[in-house]
Amino acid sequence: MALSIGIVGLPNVGKSTTFNALTDAQNAEAANYPFCTIEPNKAIVPLRDKRLDKLAEIVNPQKILHATVEFVDIAGLVKGASKGEGLGNQFLGNIRETSAIVHVVRCFEDDNVVHVNAKPDPEDDAGVINTELILADLQQLEKKIDRLSRMLKGDKKLQPIMDAAEALKVHLSAGERVASYPDRDNPACEELCEEMRFITDKKVIYAANVDEAGLAEDNDYVKTVRRIAEAEGAEVVKLCAKLEEEMTGMTNEERHEFLADAGVEESGLEQIIHKGFDALGLISYFTAGQKEVRAWTIRRGWTAPKAAGVIHTDFERGFIRAEVIAYDTYVKHNGEQGAKAAGEMRVEGKDYIVKDGDVMHFRFNV
Numbered sequence: 001m002a003l004s005i006g007i008v009g010l011p012n013v014g015k016s017t018t019f020n021a022l023t024d025a026q027n028a029e030a031a032n033y034p035f036c037t038i039e040p041n042k043a044i045v046p047l048r049d050k051r052l053d054k055l056a057e058i059v060n061p062q063k064i065l066h067a068t069v070e071f072v073d074i075a076g077l078v079k080g081a082s083k084g085e086g087l088g089n090q091f092l093g094n095i096r097e098t099s100a101i102v103h104v105v106r107c108f109e110d111d112n113v114v115h116v117n118a119k120p121d122p123e124d125d126a127g128v129i130n131t132e133l134i135l136a137d138l139q140q141l142e143k144k145i146d147r148l149s150r151m152l153k154g155d156k157k158l159q160p161i162m163d164a165a166e167a168l169k170v171h172l173s174a175g176e177r178v179a180s181y182p183d184r185d186n187p188a189c190e191e192l193c194e195e196m197r198f199i200t201d202k203k204v205i206y207a208a209n210v211d212e213a214g215l216a217e218d219n220d221y222v223k224t225v226r227r228i229a230e231a232e233g234a235e236v237v238k239l240c241a242k243l244e245e246e247m248t249g250m251t252n253e254e255r256h257e258f259l260a261d262a263g264v265e266e267s268g269l270e271q272i273i274h275k276g277f278d279a280l281g282l283i284s285y286f287t288a289g290q291k292e293v294r295a296w297t298i299r300r301g302w303t304a305p306k307a308a309g310v311i312h313t314d315f316e317r318g319f320i321r322a323e324v325i326a327y328d329t330y331v332k333h334n335g336e337q338g339a340k341a342a343g344e345m346r347v348e349g350k351d352y353i354v355k356d357g358d359v360m361h362f363r364f365n366v
Contacts, residue, residue: 003297004070005205005276006098010125013106014209014241019043019073021244022269041073047273047284047295051327051357055286055293058335065294067284069273072098092136092199100203100276103129104241107221108211122224126206131175133199138172140196141165160188168192177201177232203279204234205272209241216263235275239268283356286327287311288336304352308362318366322348327357336361 007015022045046066056064074094095101106120148162164186171181177200183189184201193201208225215238218226222238229236244267247255259267277283284295285307298307304324309316324346325339333339336359354360 003068003100003276003280003282004072004098005100005102005272006072006074006095007102007104007207008074008095008129009104010106010128013104013125015104016041016073017241017245018102018104018207018209018239018269019071021241021248022071022272042070044068044070045273047277048270049284049295052286052293052295054331055288055327055359058331059288059290059293061288061290061293063292065292067277067295067297069276092133095133095199096197098202099280100205101199102205102207102272102276104207104209105221105225107208107219107225107238108214110211120221122208122221123228126225126228130177130200134172134175134177137178137196137198137200138169140198141169141172144192144196145169161192164188164192172200180232203276204229204232205275205279206234206236207268207272208236208238210238212240212243212262214238215240215243235279237268237271237275239272241268244269283354285354285356285358285360287361288330288359298354300356302354303350304348304354304360304362305350307354307360308364311362314366315362315364318364319350320363320365322352323361323363324348324352325359326355327359330359 007019009015019041022043045068047069049066052064052066072094103126105122105126107122109119145162145165148158148165152158152162164183167183168178168181168189172178178184178193178198179201181189184193206225206229208222210219210222214222218238226236228234240262243262247258247267250258255267259265281300282297283300284297287294287296296307296310298310304322305316305319308319308322325336325344329339329344330336333342333344336345339345
């Protein structure tokens with residue numbers, strides 16, 4: 001299972017610079033003019049997890065495999081994008097395919113970096129993007145309603161979907177996101193949203209892009225972004241994209257030292273990855289052996305057989321049992337043998353709900 005996050009925002013707010021830093025490579029051209037990203041750039045980024053490193057110290061495997069996140073850098077949107085302004089619908093379609101959205105908002109002043117407005121205005125900037133995303137969803141929904149009206153003549157069972165679509169259209173027309181629709185959990189609305197993959201139904205993380213001086217204490221721009229996010233129930237991460245890009249190619253030790261000098265403990269990009277993981281209800285369980293120590297991504301609440309299926313479908317189909325050691329227990333007893341000797345390895349059946357950090361070994365037969 002892969003987590004896919006789209007990076008959106010106005011032109012020149014730091015999206016491509018953020019993307020470059022995320023991928024530890026200059027995969028997106030960061031230029032001082034709008035629309036320098038012509039095609040969406042995609043990259044697979046490891047979810048750095050210190051627990052894997054600790055397991056590797058104990059097991060000494062041939063390789064370590066982290067869980068991954070796919071990031072998509074999408075060209076800057078402008079007012080009228082939903083009607084084709086700028087590079088318009090070409091990029092709105094790319095956003096629709098992602099699982100969550102990182103909305104980069106410029107929170108610094110620099111006369112040397114062109115902005116679409118005279119100066120940064122987080123409230124207006126975020127409003128432009130959110131309005132265009134709502135309008136894009138509204139256009140898509142109106143086309144669906146047209147199709148449903150024709151289909152209803154031959155299939156009256158579609159009436160609940162039509163009713164949900166009409167009600168959702170009123171909500172969007174009022175400038176509200178799909179995610180805030182009061183009847184979002186209605187089965188007919190649920191079915192409609194699953195099919196349509198509405199942009200404004202996705203989890204949002206606001207990335208307040210500051211200059212280096214803004215990392216220590218929130219400036220007024222960041223405070224505005226936090227207020228907007230709180231009203232939407234969204235997450236906020238403060239980062240300095242330029243500073244993060246400077247860390248490209250550094251070792252972990254160098255990165256920690258660099259961050260300490262800047263007065264922060266964890267990079268903004270690492271926060272984005274972890275918050276994206278959490279926002280979508282994803283967790284990791286581990287397998288640990290001499291060949292590899294590996295993190296596997298599953299949804300919170302999955303049972304042991306379903307979790308086993310991400311390794312191979314045969315594991316789920318022929319599931320017998322799972323041998324489970326909690327991460328802290330595994331470390332405390334210095335590995336599987338020590339945990340077994342202490343009676344701390346559990347045998348779980350098909351109804352077991354996998355916990356984040358479980359170290360697991362599956363028994364199966366097909």
